[in-house]
Amino acid sequence: MKKITYKDRVAEFIYKEIIKGNIKPKEQIKETHLSETLNISRAPIREALNELTSVGILEYRPHIGTFLTDLTADDILNAYITRGVLEGFAASISFPKLTKGDINRLYSMCDKMEMLAEKNENVKLIYLGDKFHEKLFSICGNKELVKFTKMLSMKSHLMFSKYWPKLYLPKQINERHKKIVKAIESGNPKTIEREIRNHYTETGKKIAKLKKEGV
Amino acid sequence: MKKITYKDRVAEFIYKEIIKGNIKPKEQIKETHLSETLNISRAPIREALNELTSVGILEYRPHIGTFLTDLTADDILNAYITRGVLEGFAASISFPKLTKGDINRLYSMCDKMEMLAEKNENVKLIYLGDKFHEKLFSICGNKELVKFTKMLSMKSHLMFSKYWPKLYLPKQINERHKKIVKAIESGNPKTIEREIRNHYTETGKKIAKLKKEGV
DNA sequence: TTTTCATCTATTGTCGACAGTAGACAATGT
DNA sequence: ACATTGTCTACTGTCGACAATAGATGAAAA
Numbered sequence: 001m002k003k004i005t006y007k008d009r010v011a012e013f014i015y016k017e018i019i020k021g022n023i024k025p026k027e028q029i030k031e032t033h034l035s036e037t038l039n040i041s042r043a044p045i046r047e048a049l050n051e052l053t054s055v056g057i058l059e060y061r062p063h064i065g066t067f068l069t070d071l072t073a074d075d076i077l078n079a080y081i082t083r084g085v086l087e088g089f090a091a092s093i094s095f096p097k098l099t100k101g102d103i104n105r106l107y108s109m110c111d112k113m114e115m116l117a118e119k120n121e122n123v124k125l126i127y128l129g130d131k132f133h134e135k136l137f138s139i140c141g142n143k144e145l146v147k148f149t150k151m152l153s154m155k156s157h158l159m160f161s162k163y164w165p166k167l168y169l170p171k172q173i174n175e176r177h178k179k180i181v182k183a184i185e186s187g188n189p190k191t192i193e194r195e196i197r198n199h200y201t202e203t204g205k206k207i208a209k210l211k212k213e214g215v
Numbered sequence: 216m217k218k219i220t221y222k223d224r225v226a227e228f229i230y231k232e233i234i235k236g237n238i239k240p241k242e243q244i245k246e247t248h249l250s251e252t253l254n255i256s257r258a259p260i261r262e263a264l265n266e267l268t269s270v271g272i273l274e275y276r277p278h279i280g281t282f283l284t285d286l287t288a289d290d291i292l293n294a295y296i297t298r299g300v301l302e303g304f305a306a307s308i309s310f311p312k313l314t315k316g317d318i319n320r321l322y323s324m325c326d327k328m329e330m331l332a333e334k335n336e337n338v339k340l341i342y343l344g345d346k347f348h349e350k351l352f353s354i355c356g357n358k359e360l361v362k363f364t365k366m367l368s369m370k371s372h373l374m375f376s377k378y379w380p381k382l383y384l385p386k387q388i389n390e391r392h393k394k395i396v397k398a399i400e401s402g403n404p405k406t407i408e409r410e411i412r413n414h415y416t417e418t419g420k421k422i423a424k425l426k427k428e429g430v
Numbered sequence: 431t432t433t434t435c436a437t438c439t440a441t442t443g444t445c446g447a448c449a450g451t452a453g454a455c456a457a458t459g460t
Numbered sequence: 461a462c463a464t465t466g467t468c469t470a471c472t473g474t475c476g477a478c479a480a481t482a483g484a485t486g487a488a489a490a
Contacts, residue, residue: 005277005278028471030470030471030472031471031472032471032472040444040445041444041445041446042444042445042472043258043444044443044444044445046262046472046473047261047262047265047443050266051269054266056359062219062451062472062473063450063451063452063471063472063473064451064453065471075358075359078356078358078359081357081360082301082357082359082360082363085301085360086297089300141289142293142297143293144271144294145293145296145297145300147271148363220473220474221473221474245440245442246441247440247441255475256474256475256476257474257476258473258474258475259473259475277443278441278443278480278481279441279442279481279482279483281442
């Protein structure tokens with residue numbers, strides 16, 4: 001499906017630039033510069049910047065400009081914790097809707113993640129990881145919760161794409177996610193919620209630690 | 216502190232208009248109309264509309280316009296549930312930071328809420344309720360979580376200001392909130408989380424029910 | 431009458447220009 | 461040397477005009 005307005009395309013463009021690492025944290029994203037680069041006026045660019053600001057990827061200071069967020073170790077940890085709380089709850093109430101087939105698909109996704117990690121296929125790995133977790137949180141049907149979770153997802157990509165190779169071994173990635181699927185299979189909401197919270201808190205702590213060490 | 220840009224003032228203006236009931240759900244908010252009313256150009260107005268859209272108060276359809284959200288019964292319930300999940304978690308981890316003085320203040324706020332409810336001081340009641348709950352969720356220091364919770368808070372005001380007189384008796388308001396404070400005093404995270412989730416789920420269900428009955 | 435299609439209108443999308451501000455830098459006075 | 465002040469510049473903030481679109485209206489054809 002084709003995008004209709006410039007705003008969306010610009011937002012996507014900026015997001016990709018960030019993911020690719022072409023923009024550094026704390027760096028100002030100048031409207032005029034983008035305007036010249038993309039050959040469009042500043043109006044749609046401003047809207048795109050606003051959008052990304054409200055997602056939490058960019059930071060806006062009135063009369064000064066828009067900057068790529070520079071997340072502190074605490075910010076990172078908090079983002080992951082919050083993600084765990086939301087997704088944990090979502091999964092804990094929506095597991096009855098998951099069929100046996102869904103469960104099997106989740107299991108095979110775990111294996112595939114390991115495979116992709118071994119082949120260093122970062123982009124595909126992140127994409128698959130997203131799909132896995134999206135299954136967990138989107139089935140609950142709570143739009144509000146889904147919206148927030150997706151915002152956090154975008155945010156965590158900023159860091160994950162940078163740090164991921166140092167976080168887990170391919171086999172660990174597999175096991176960590178299988179642990180979640182097993183929790184879901186158990187059918188115990190408390191267990192599901194706890195397991196998913198741990199999943200995220202663990203990663204959050206790891207990344208925060210790396211950040212503190214200035215990696 | 217004085218606001219610096221038009222955008223913020225416009226956003227506030229629109230929000231107040233909505234709260235006051237001068238704009239009805241599903242109604243289009245026209246840029247041109249606001250532009251003429253406020254005697255400013257459309258640029259800052261668009262930005263304000265974008266902002267409120269990202270909060271979830273307004274709904275935007277490309278090339279058509281921006282409309283006041285018309286929440287379904289499910290939307291309402293989901294918003295309250297999500298709020299409960301976030302605030303419940305926040306309070307469950309931040310209770311150690313609350314002093315004896317804080318607890319006492321919370322108790323007296325419960326009494327004051329009852330008083331305001333009896334006097335039909337809706338605006339002050341809502342404001343105090345906000346302050347009460349803000350204490351619970353903001354101390355945790357998790358900016359991400361606080362941001363989301365505040366977004367939900369704005370959203371729920373839309374409905375609360377409309378439905379609140381039919382929800383609880385003054386005495387019930389008092390008791391419901393005291394129940395939360397007691398849970399906090401217990402120092403049991405699980406209890407705190409459960410109690411706050413119930414608090415919101417209960418209200419969400421009530422409002423959703425009223426909505427379904429077409430009140 | 432009903433359907434189709436062109437036209438019209440109201441509203442949003444985009445533009446280029448100008449105004450206003452924050453921060454850098456130079457000039458001045460002590 | 462140092463603080464203060466003034467200027468200059470590179471941005472963002474705001475503006476008014478125009479382009480493009482969706483939906484309404486009305487005319488033409490069956």
